[in-house]
Amino acid sequence: MNTTAIEKLIPVFSAAFAAIYIVSVELNWALFTYHPKIHQWGWLVEPSRDGPPMYWYGWLVTSTLGAAVVSAIALPLLKNRPTQYWLGWTVPLLVMLSVFYLFRDFFLR
Amino acid sequence: MATFLVILHGLLAVALLGSITHQAVAVVWPARSKAGFASAYRSVSSPVYANANIVLFLAVACLGAYIYPVYRVWVRTYLESARLYSAVGSFEIKEQFISIGLGLLPLYWLVWRRPDPAGQSARTAVTLILCFIVWLGFIVGHILNNVRGFFGL
Numbered sequence: 001m002n003t004t005a006i007e008k009l010i011p012v013f014s015a016a017f018a019a020i021y022i023v024s025v026e027l028n029w030a031l032f033t034y035h036p037k038i039h040q041w042g043w044l045v046e047p048s049r050d051g052p053p054m055y056w057y058g059w060l061v062t063s064t065l066g067a068a069v070v071s072a073i074a075l076p077l078l079k080n081r082p083t084q085y086w087l088g089w090t091v092p093l094l095v096m097l098s099v100f101y102l103f104r105d106f107f108l109r
Numbered sequence: 110m111a112t113f114l115v116i117l118h119g120l121l122a123v124a125l126l127g128s129i130t131h132q133a134v135a136v137v138w139p140a141r142s143k144a145g146f147a148s149a150y151r152s153v154s155s156p157v158y159a160n161a162n163i164v165l166f167l168a169v170a171c172l173g174a175y176i177y178p179v180y181r182v183w184v185r186t187y188l189e190s191a192r193l194y195s196a197v198g199s200f201e202i203k204e205q206f207i208s209i210g211l212g213l214l215p216l217y218w219l220v221w222r223r224p225d226p227a228g229q230s231a232r233t234a235v236t237l238i239l240c241f242i243v244w245l246g247f248i249v250g251h252i253l254n255n256v257r258g259f260f261g262l
Contacts, residue, residue, distance in 0.1 A: 007219060010215045010216050010219045011216055011219075011231075013212070013215055013216075014212050014213050014215060014216040017209075017211075017212030018209050018212050018213075021205075021208055021209065021212065022205070025205065034178070036178030036179075036181050036182050037182050051182055052181055052182065052185070052186070054177070054178065054181055056174075056177065057174070059208070060208060063212065067212065082227065083228070085216075085220065085228045085230070085231035086230070086231060088231065088235070089213070089231055089235050092212065092213055093234070093238060095209055096205075096206060096209055096238070099202055099205045099206065099209075103198050103202055106194045106195060106197055106198020106199075106201065107194070107195050
């Protein structure tokens with residue numbers, strides 16, 4: 001893969017990462033779970049073993065792998081197009097706005 | 110150990126905050142003259158900050174990820190028992206924004222690697238988004254770190 005192809009893929013990666021990340025948070029698509037109180041790891045989403053489980057690390061890995069796959073799929077579509085810089089920041093910006101909405105319950109109690 | 114790492118996390122965040130704010134100001138409000146403090150602040154060469162900001166963002170995020178379990182087990186439990194839901198929610202928002210910021214770093218690197226006119230608006234937007242994320246993360250982290258003092262607990 002040459003430098004130009006990587007440059008064209010990066011905005012797609014950033015957009016896909018943000019989109020997949022917020023879906024992972026909402027639907028809890030964690031690739032693994034960490035149980036911090038007992039220092040144990042488990043595959044996919046696990047309920048609490050002892051203490052609160054942590055899914056954040058799993059969401060990050062899900063999003064990274066998902067965004068890499070989306071970027072690879074998008075590669076043929078981007079071949080003859082200029083780098084879509086706008087895509088790489090508009091989608092994360094929209095996702096950030098949606099975060100305020102999705103987590104509003106914490107501030108309305 | 111956790112206290113030392115939280116302080117280190119905070120100190121690196123201060124460095125990142127200063128660096129990315131400097132860059133963002135120079136992008137949005139550039140100046141040619143270096144006469145006076147404000148103009149000198151605005152007239153810096155923005156591209157030279159990019160790699161340092163990436164390294165600092167990664168370092169702060171990795172340190173935060175390492176000490177996150179301490180927050181999850183002890184601090185968040187305490188906040189919930191004290192019914193400080195807005196504090197818990199603020200951290201949740203910070204957590205999601207830092208993640209989105211991590212996903213933006215490759216694009217940030219790209220738009221600053223070879224500043225060309227086609228990427229001008231993206232360069233401004235990504236820098237401002239990351240600057241906002243860093244400021245929000247810093248303020249929320251600072252408040253949570255001092256939550257008992259802030260809320261008189």
